[in-house]
Amino acid sequence: MRAYKSVAKAVLMSVIGLLPISGGADEYGVRVYSVEFSRSAEQTWILNARLDFRLSPAATDAVLHGVPLSWQVKLRWLKSRTFWWDEIRAEKTIPLTLQYQALLNQFAVRRGDKPEVEMFASLNNALAEMSRLQVNLGTGSVGTEDKIAIKVVFDREALPTPLRPEAWLSQQWDLSSDWSVWPFQK
Amino acid sequence: MAFSKIKLPVGLLAMALFGLVLLSLQLMSSASQASSELSEMYSWLLVVNAIGLVVLFCLVVVNVYSLVRQLRKQEAGSRLTFRMLSLFVLQALAPAAIVFYFSMQFLHQSIDSWFNVEIDRAMEDALELSQVSLDQRMRWHIKQTRLVAAALANKSDTLRALEIANWRETIESSEMAVFTGSGRIVASSSVNPSDILPDLPDEQVWLQLKQNGQYYAIEPDEEGGIQIRVIQKIQNDEPRFLQALFTVPVRIADLADSIEFAFVRYQEMRFLQKSLKQSFSLALSLVLLLSLLAAIWLAFILIRNIVAPVKELVKGTQAVAAGHYRQQLPVLAQDDLGFLVESFNLMTKRIARSRDEARAASLEVESQRVYLEIILANLTTGVISFDADCKIRTANQAAYRILHIPVSRFIGQELDALIDDYPEMADLLETLRDLLKQGDELWERRIAFMGPNGRQELLCRGTPLFSQDGLRVGAVVVFDDVTDLIQAQKNAAWGEVARRLAHEIKNPLTPIQLSAERLQHKLRKELTEESAEILNRSTRTIVQQVEAMKRMVDDFAEYARPAKKQVKNINLLELVRDVMNLYALQSDIRFTLAAEGNEFPVEVDPDNIRQVLHNLIKNAQEAMEGKGHIEIRLRQVHKNNLDYVELAIYDEGTGLESDQITRIFEPYVTNKIKGTGLGLAIVKKVVEEHGGVIWVDSAYNKGAGFVIQLPGA
Numbered sequence: 001m002r003a004y005k006s007v008a009k010a011v012l013m014s015v016i017g018l019l020p021i022s023g024g025a026d027e028y029g030v031r032v033y034s035v036e037f038s039r040s041a042e043q044t045w046i047l048n049a050r051l052d053f054r055l056s057p058a059a060t061d062a063v064l065h066g067v068p069l070s071w072q073v074k075l076r077w078l079k080s081r082t083f084w085w086d087e088i089r090a091e092k093t094i095p096l097t098l099q100y101q102a103l104l105n106q107f108a109v110r111r112g113d114k115p116e117v118e119m120f121a122s123l124n125n126a127l128a129e130m131s132r133l134q135v136n137l138g139t140g141s142v143g144t145e146d147k148i149a150i151k152v153v154f155d156r157e158a159l160p161t162p163l164r165p166e167a168w169l170s171q172q173w174d175l176s177s178d179w180s181v182w183p184f185q186k
Numbered sequence: 187m188a189f190s191k192i193k194l195p196v197g198l199l200a201m202a203l204f205g206l207v208l209l210s211l212q213l214m215s216s217a218s219q220a221s222s223e224l225s226e227m228y229s230w231l232l233v234v235n236a237i238g239l240v241v242l243f244c245l246v247v248v249n250v251y252s253l254v255r256q257l258r259k260q261e262a263g264s265r266l267t268f269r270m271l272s273l274f275v276l277q278a279l280a281p282a283a284i285v286f287y288f289s290m291q292f293l294h295q296s297i298d299s300w301f302n303v304e305i306d307r308a309m310e311d312a313l314e315l316s317q318v319s320l321d322q323r324m325r326w327h328i329k330q331t332r333l334v335a336a337a338l339a340n341k342s343d344t345l346r347a348l349e350i351a352n353w354r355e356t357i358e359s360s361e362m363a364v365f366t367g368s369g370r371i372v373a374s375s376s377v378n379p380s381d382i383l384p385d386l387p388d389e390q391v392w393l394q395l396k397q398n399g400q401y402y403a404i405e406p407d408e409e410g411g412i413q414i415r416v417i418q419k420i421q422n423d424e425p426r427f428l429q430a431l432f433t434v435p436v437r438i439a440d441l442a443d444s445i446e447f448a449f450v451r452y453q454e455m456r457f458l459q460k461s462l463k464q465s466f467s468l469a470l471s472l473v474l475l476l477s478l479l480a481a482i483w484l485a486f487i488l489i490r491n492i493v494a495p496v497k498e499l500v501k502g503t504q505a506v507a508a509g510h511y512r513q514q515l516p517v518l519a520q521d522d523l524g525f526l527v528e529s530f531n532l533m534t535k536r537i538a539r540s541r542d543e544a545r546a547a548s549l550e551v552e553s554q555r556v557y558l559e560i561i562l563a564n565l566t567t568g569v570i571s572f573d574a575d576c577k578i579r580t581a582n583q584a585a586y587r588i589l590h591i592p593v594s595r596f597i598g599q600e601l602d603a604l605i606d607d608y609p610e611m612a613d614l615l616e617t618l619r620d621l622l623k624q625g626d627e628l629w630e631r632r633i634a635f636m637g638p639n640g641r642q643e644l645l646c647r648g649t650p651l652f653s654q655d656g657l658r659v660g661a662v663v664v665f666d667d668v669t670d671l672i673q674a675q676k677n678a679a680w681g682e683v684a685r686r687l688a689h690e691i692k693n694p695l696t697p698i699q700l701s702a703e704r705l706q707h708k709l710r711k712e713l714t715e716e717s718a719e720i721l722n723r724s725t726r727t728i729v730q731q732v733e734a735m736k737r738m739v740d741d742f743a744e745y746a747r748p749a750k751k752q753v754k755n756i757n758l759l760e761l762v763r764d765v766m767n768l769y770a771l772q773s774d775i776r777f778t779l780a781a782e783g784n785e786f787p788v789e790v791d792p793d794n795i796r797q798v799l800h801n802l803i804k805n806a807q808e809a810m811e812g813k814g815h816i817e818i819r820l821r822q823v824h825k826n827n828l829d830y831v832e833l834a835i836y837d838e839g840t841g842l843e844s845d846q847i848t849r850i851f852e853p854y855v856t857n858k859i860k861g862t863g864l865g866l867a868i869v870k871k872v873v874e875e876h877g878g879v880i881w882v883d884s885a886y887n888k889g890a891g892f893v894i895q896l897p898g899a
Contacts, residue, residue, distance in 0.1 A: 061457065062457060065453045065454055065456065065457030066449075066450035066451070066453045066454045066457075067454055067457060067458075100450075101406075101446070102313055102446050102449050102450050102453065103313065103316055103317060103320075103442055103443075103445070103446035103449075104404055104405070104406075105317070106405075108406075116408065117406065118388075119403075119405055119406070120390075125390075156229075157226060157229060160454065160458055160461075161228045161465065162458050162461040162462045162464070162465035162466075163458060163461045164228055164229050164232075165229070165232060165464070165465065165468060166461055166464070168229060
């Protein structure tokens with residue numbers, strides 16, 4: 001009986017069960033709250049962004065069971081052009097990884113390609129730390145047509161293999177943000 | 187060969203697709219292992235396999251649709267294809283479904299067996315053991331740090347800088363530093379002399395430090411190991427903090443890492459238990475569906491190839507059944523079916539040859555039959571053949587000409603059908619029917635009957651027909667119209683009689699008459715008055731009888747006289763009027779002339795025709811005893827593509843007896859007390875000499891009626 005249910009579930013899943021599950025899309029995901037610009041002592045442009053990471057129950061459950069979650073923050077320094085696509089002046093991708101360290105009972109956040117990790121006693125602290133983004137955009141003259149586009153993409157392919165089909169088809173795993181464009185204000 | 191050239195790429199394509207499906211499935215199977223390098227391609231492989239599944243499904247659906255259409259159209263070979271395919275699908279589906287079911291069962295049970303409470307507890311205990319071990323070590327280091335902090339309390343920063351190295355070595359710290367509340371380093375010492383700057387706490391630690399006055403934590407170090415960070419407030423006028431870092435021994439750190447890795451891995455697997463089942467089930471389902479669909483599609487191709495010669499054979503058989511014996515089929519392969527096709531080709535060749543020979547023979551027989559039919563049709567003799575049941579099989583034109591019945595319309599019917607439609611011919615047809623049924627002997631019979639043109643006489647001969655086995659298969663009746671022949675024989679006989687009478691009897695009559703007159707003249711004066719009277723009476727009687735005999739002989743002479751016609755083109759109406767007027771003035775008989783028109787041109791000897799009219803009118807006068815009504819009718823008729831002038835004379839006399847009608851035109855046939863009986867015989871002779879016909883109108887019952895038809899001019 002149990003096997004029968006399993007077979008039925010497998011067939012159902014392979015045929016129709018993989019359809020996206022609707023609902024709750026606004027309760028979790030990533031949003032870009034604010035973007036500010038400043039200049040460093042070396043006259044480079046520093047972007048300070050406030051993000052909001054809200055994990056779905058499935059993602060929270062996964063991370064508490066040791067499944068690492070990865071995002072990629074994509075930044076584009078754009079310059080508007082008339083009758084044409086925007087020019088991409090600079091482009092940067094910053095990887096973010098959140099993982100639970102069972103031994104230390106802490107949450108580790110790895111930012112960028114650096115080997116060191118930041119440890120946090122709680123998941124909220126870790127998410128709060130991830131929400132603060134500071135990126136050096138480099139030097140360059142800034143015009144009124146310049147703007148910054150930010151998108152946070154959840155990397156489903158970094159999930160364990162068995163979880164990927166569900167991650168692609170379930171709204172619970174839609175933890176990416178859309179592109180948000182901010183004017184480059186000095 | 188062309189067939190195999192076309193089919194070869196399809197086969198290769200099928201094999202290539204099948205190979206691709208297998209490769210994709212293998213890759214997906216490998217990718218489903220988390221450690222595999224292909225795991226990054228897992229999602230793509232899943233999509234590729236799903237697309238392959240859809241493509242195969244579409245191919246199968248198209249093939250099924252095509253097969254259903256063929257079945258509906260009842261195309262050749264479609265039912266065989268359906269049966270073979272159904273058998274194949276059943277044979278493939280049943281074991282595959284069983285294997286799938288048990289595989290799924292085994293898979294799910296296996297995955298479930300990976301996890302149980304004991305392992306869960308063991309893993310948690312192991313982790314807790316590591317944590318407790320590290321916690322104890324941390325507490326020990328906290329205690330040590332507190333002691334150092336107490337020792338450094340109320341000392342100057344300079345002194346602290348001098349003592350810190352000793353304290354670090356004493357408590358075996360890897361790094362020790364004293365810094366102010368603002369983070370300025372007062373003193374520091376490290377086991378590694380190259381580390382000039384100590385590892386200062388971050389903002390969060392500072393926050394906690396300011397709240398609690400101490401901080402301790404186990405954290406990863408820069409080299410991937412584990413270190414214990416302890417920060418303790420030093421009792422002083424100005425706030426000072428002592429930070430000591432303790433490196434966890436490598437062995438302990440490795441063991442703790444190993445336990446943590448195993449625990450995390452186990453927890454992850456536990457979390458993924460459901461996903462694992464779904465993932466493996468999905469892979470297995472894909473394998474099953476892809477394999478089944480690929481197998482069904484391949485089965486379609488292979489069965490189509492197998493059935494192709496059978497289909498050709500069916501088409502060929504249908505073509506042969508439709509009469510196309512020259513049908514030759516392509517030999518697709520040198521196997522059993524190829525042998526069958528070759529045999530079929532040989533068979534059709536032989537059938538075609540036999541058909542040609544039979545056709546040639548049939549044509550020969552047909553030409554012979556046509557030739558015989560032409561002969562039969564042109565025979566003046568009537569021929570009717572009958573089958574064993576006395577039903578008419580054939581009849582020639584002469585039969586129609588003689589009997590005036592379209593016998594050929596009654597093919598397949600018995601003579602009774604003819605009797606029903608032509609009751610006036612009943613006597614003849616019944617006689618024929620009885621003769622046909624009487625036996626297997628040859629027979630010959632002269633049969634007389636009343637035809638539409640008067641009495642006819644047929645000479646019939648019947649011959650039974652027998653098959654080679656001696657069975658009676660029918661009969662053939664041959665008949666000739668001998669009416670004219672018999673009449674000619676009779677006429678010739680009577681002519682000879684008349685000639686002899688004229689020659690043998692007329693010559694002695696004159697001497698007899700002269701001798702009688704001389705006897706009277708010589709003896710009248712010598713005899714007594716009484717005797718003279720007797721002589722005179724006797725002599726007169728002799729003379730009268732001689733005269734009568736002379737007239738009789740003259741009539742015969744007239745009858746026997748060869749025709750010497752002075753033919754003229756006359757209007758028969760005028761001639762009739764002349765004759766009629768002559769008689770109308772002399773008697774009390776009323777004449778009426780009914781002519782349909784004014785011109786009735788005929789080419790005749792007027793004297794002869796006048797005599798015909800005289801004879802007929804005289805007969806009528808005598809039959810009516812000088813009183814009554816004679817009607818003469820004249821009209822044009824068209825018969826047998828010829829124009830005739832028809833003259834009919836009707837009286838109101840005593841009429842004719844039925845037995846007289848058939849013989850009234852023969853010499854010495856009369857119903858009058860006086861007369862030679864040659865009048866109507868002469869009339870008939872004259873009419874026939876002019877190419878006409880005369881008959882008694884038997885339908886007229888007020889007296890006698892004669893109808894004469896003369897060819898129009």
